[in-house]
Structure formats: C-alpha cells, structure tokens
Amino acid sequence: MLKTVIVVAGMFAACMISLGSAEPALAQVPAAEITTKYGLSLAPVPLDLHRKNRRQVALGSYLVNAVAGCNDCHTNPPYAPGGNPFLGQPEKINANGYFGGGKCFGPIISADITPDSNGLPAGLTRAQFRDVIRTGIDPSDGGILQVMPWPIFQNMTNGDLNAIYAYLTAIPSLPPPTNTCP
Numbered sequence: 001m002l003k004t005v006i007v008v009a010g011m012f013a014a015c016m017i018s019l020g021s022a023e024p025a026l027a028q029v030p031a032a033e034i035t036t037k038y039g040l041s042l043a044p045v046p047l048d049l050h051r052k053n054r055r056q057v058a059l060g061s062y063l064v065n066a067v068a069g070c071n072d073c074h075t076n077p078p079y080a081p082g083g084n085p086f087l088g089q090p091e092k093i094n095a096n097g098y099f100g101g102g103k104c105f106g107p108i109i110s111a112d113i114t115p116d117s118n119g120l121p122a123g124l125t126r127a128q129f130r131d132v133i134r135t136g137i138d139p140s141d142g143g144i145l146q147v148m149p150w151p152i153f154q155n156m157t158n159g160d161l162n163a164i165y166a167y168l169t170a171i172p173s174l175p176p177p178t179n180t181c182p
C-alpha cells in the first residue's frame with residue numbers, strides 16, 4: 001500500500017516537473033471556467049458591449065474584478081464614501097473614478113487605464129498592452145513601470161490578457177488624473 005502511494009506520488013511529481021519544464025504555449029492554455037453572466041455581474045460600471053465579444057469581456061471582468069485587484073491601485077480612492085470594506089463598511093467600489101488612475105505610491109502615480117478617445121485602454125493597442133504587461137516597459141518614456149505588478153501578470157496566458165484588454169475597452173472613459181504625487 002505504502003509502495004503504491006509512493007509510486008503514485010512519484011508519478012505525480014514527474015508529471016508536475018515535465019509540465020513545469022515544458023515551453024509554455026501561452027496561447028493554448030484554456031481560460032478560467034466562469035459563466036458570462038457571472039463575469040459581467042462583477043463589473044461595478046456600465047459596460048459598452050457593442051460589437052464586443054461578451055464571453056471575452058466577461059472573462060476579463062472576472063480576472064480584473066475577482067483576481068487581479070486592479071481597482072486597488074488604479075482607482076483613487078478605490079471605494080465610494082461609506083463603501084470601504086477595510087473600515088467594516090459594505091463594499092462599494094468608487095464607480096465614478098473607476099480605473100481613472102491618480103493613486104499615489106510615494107512619487108509614483110497610477111495610470112488612467114480607461115479607453116482614450118479612440119477606445120484604446122491607456123491609449124494602448126492590444127499588442128502594445130500585452131507588451132507592456134510582459135515587459136514592464138512604459139511605452140511613454142521607455143522606463144520600467146514601478147509598483148504595477150507586471151512581474152506577476154506577465155505569467156498570464158495570451159487569452160487572459162486579451163480578455164482583460166477586451167474588458168478595459170468596454171468600461172467608461174475617464175480623463176487622466178490631474179493630481180500630482182509628492
């Protein structure tokens with residue numbers, strides 16, 4: 001019995017190792033299993049779904065609003081008055097400032113990642129968005145994005161990054177932040 005367990009455990013470990021060493025075919029990894037209804041229900045703002053892939057936007061909404069915590073940093077402040085869960089209040093996201101940036105992390109200010117006048121989130125095409133997340137290189141000045149957890153997000157699949165991008169194209173547009181950080 002013990003021997004069987006050891007053999008099975010060994011096979012499992014070998015399997016994990018071979019998975020780990022395989023060249024990641026990011027585009028082919030299946031996405032998280034969620035319903036479209038659930039994903040869309042997580043968005044705290046009205047979504048423009050016109051000519052968009054609902055299923056993809058829903059997955060992006062799930063990743064953004066249930067997994068990656070973009071709101072904590074890209075909305076200033078993240079919660080509406082009376083809606084701060086850290087103060088024991090029932091959570092209500094600051095929909096008016098959703099993803100408009102302007103939160104300070106020391107001297108670093110978070111970016112507005114809502115769609116620009118051409119509908120491009122943070123002014124980035126989908127390919128540029130994926131490059132930014134994968135490299136951390138700020139397209140505006142060539143520097144390395146600070147605070148932004150791109151070293152973690154770069155491990156996401158192409159499918160997941162495309163879904164996040166699709167979601168960001170569907171949220172309301174906001175003007176860039178006007179505040180400065182000390």
Ligand code: HEC
Nearest residue numbers: 068069070073108109110111113122138145146147148149
């Ligand atoms: C821990 C805080 C934090 C989290 C979480 C976070 N970001 Fe950021 N992000 C930042 C900051 C700060 C910047 C600006 C960094 C700089 O200028 O050096 C930034 C920059 C960016 C940029 C570059 C924009 C530009 O115009 O240069 C994009 C795109 C972006 N974030 C998208 C996202 C998305 C999408 C998520 C969630 C999946 C996310 N961020 C989560 C803090 C965060």
